Amino acid sequence: MPQQLPLDELTLALARINGLLLTEEKVDRAVQLLAEGIRDAFPGSSGAGVSLLDEHGNRTSTGATDPVVLEADEAQYELGQGPCLTAWATERTVLMHDVATDDRWPLWSQAVRDLSIRSVISAPLMAGTRCLGALKIYSTQPGAYDAATARPLEKLVVPAATLLANIQSSExxxxxxxxxxxxxxxxxxxxxxxxxxxxxxxxxxxxxxxxxxxxxxxxxxxxxxxxxxxxxxxxxxxxxx
Amino acid sequence: MTGDGDRGRPDPGSGLEQEQSRLLRKALHHAGIRHGDLWLRYFSIGGTVGEYEVDAYIQSLMSLPPDQRDLIAHAANELIDEFPPLPRAPYLEDLIQ
Known part of the structure; x- marks a missing residue:
């Protein structure tokens, strides 16, 4: 009997793997576009960012509209505290009216003092019961966001998270x-x-x-x-x- | 597909082949084993026929050489043997111990 490998299947398997790796790039692109869209949708915002986290809270993908957002984000994951991590962990929208006076995340407030960030709103990316990460919008002015901002943001986040869940497959x-x-x-x-x-x-x-x-x-x-x-x-x- | 000329042609044992694939189909259905999972195990133990052809064989739509048919049967039986056995009823003695 000739030893022939089912090459069709192996080719298919490799194509699947390649396809999935390509998908990761697509996730990065989607996350980036989402961040830009959200910033534009909320006037008065200086920047927006989206972070996808795995189940242990490690970032798997990040999209941000500008370096300030990235820097503020970086500080959260280095310090292990901040509004987005809390939004992700509690699966609830977090409002920060004034970074200068809010004392919930003192290390993070300290770290971003010199960045032009005064108020923040962060919403969890819920896809069904799974929380994929969090998105946030920053403003240079205090008190830029309130419950009236939270509602449309949450409406936007749900379909975005569902779509991301379908293309996110780093595992x-x-x-x-x-x-x-x-x-x-x-x-x-x-x-x-x-x-x-x-x-x-x-x-x-x-x-x-x-x-x-x-x-x-x-x-x-x-x-x-x-x-x-x-x-x-x-x-x-x-x-x- | 391979260039094996014997494949796909009815042979004197085709009645047996029909029976072999019918009972395989029954066993897979009973155990709830998906054809893709069966193929993966069959491939893992050295099977040389592709997933599409194996699927066609399971549905008695295609003929495969006897050695490959036995390998598919073996793959199915390995998967079946991996299921947890059904719970048995205890005797009084088992409960007292």
């Missing part, structure tokens, strides 16, 4: 690679065990596979584990079987 390529790697490892192990049996007992490939299948059937162990056993025994010293 998927990793998982897929693991599946492919373990499939290839298993194939390789079984092939080597077949080769060993062929050599040891003078069998052809088909007969060697039959022998492995028999062993697997009678021992109720998987073909992979039977093959692993054979190869381990080979290492630890051959018998005359």
């Amino acid at each position: 998927a390529p990793k998982r897929f690679t693991q599946v492919l790697t373990s499939a290839l490892l298993s194939r390789d192990t079984i092939n080597r065990a077949q080769g060993f049996l062929m050599h040891r007992h003078g069998l052809d490939q088909g007969a060697a596979l039959q022998r492995l299948l028999e062993l697997s059937k009678t021992s109720r162990q998987s073909l992979f584990s039977v093959s692993t056993d054979i190869l381990t025994e080979t290492k630890s010293g051959p018998d005359d079987g």
Whole structure:
């Protein structure tokens, strides 16, 4: 029997992986556009930013309209505190009327004192029950945002988060690679065990596979584990079987 | 597809092949195993036929060589064996211990 790999499937698998990696770029682009759109939609805002976080609170993607937003953002993740992290963790919109007098995140307020940021509103990116991250709008003026800002912002955030959830898949390529790697490892192990049996007992490939299948059937162990056993025994010293 | 000329042609054992794929289909359905998962296991244990062809075989729409059919059956049985066994009823003795 000719050993032919199902190349169609491997090609498809690789295409899927590449496709997913491309998707990550698309996420960055989408996040960037979202930040710009939000800044433009809320007059009086100096900048806006969107951060996607994984379940441990690590940033996976960031979009910002200007360097000030990035710097203020950076400070939050370095210090582990700030309005966006709170919005993400509590899954509620956070309003900060005046950075200079609000004492909820003292380290962060201190860090952004020299940036032209006076008021902030940050909303969680909720996709169903999952919180993907947070977006925020900054203003150079205190008291720029209130509950009347929060409502349209929250309305905007829900569909945005749903769309982001569908293209955000930074975990998927990793998982897929693991599946492919373990499939290839298993194939390789079984092939080597077949080769060993062929050599040891003078069998052809088909007969060697039959022998492995028999062993697997009678021992109720998987073909992979039977093959692993054979190869381990080979290492630890051959018998005359 | 491969260039194997024997594939797709009915052979004297085609009645058995029909029976083999029908019972495979039944077993997969009963265990709730998806065809994609079966193919991945079959590929992992050395299967050489593509996912599309395996799917067609499961539906008795395509003929495969006997060794590949047995490998598909083996892949299915490995997956079935990995399911947790059904809970058994305890005897009084089991409860006292």
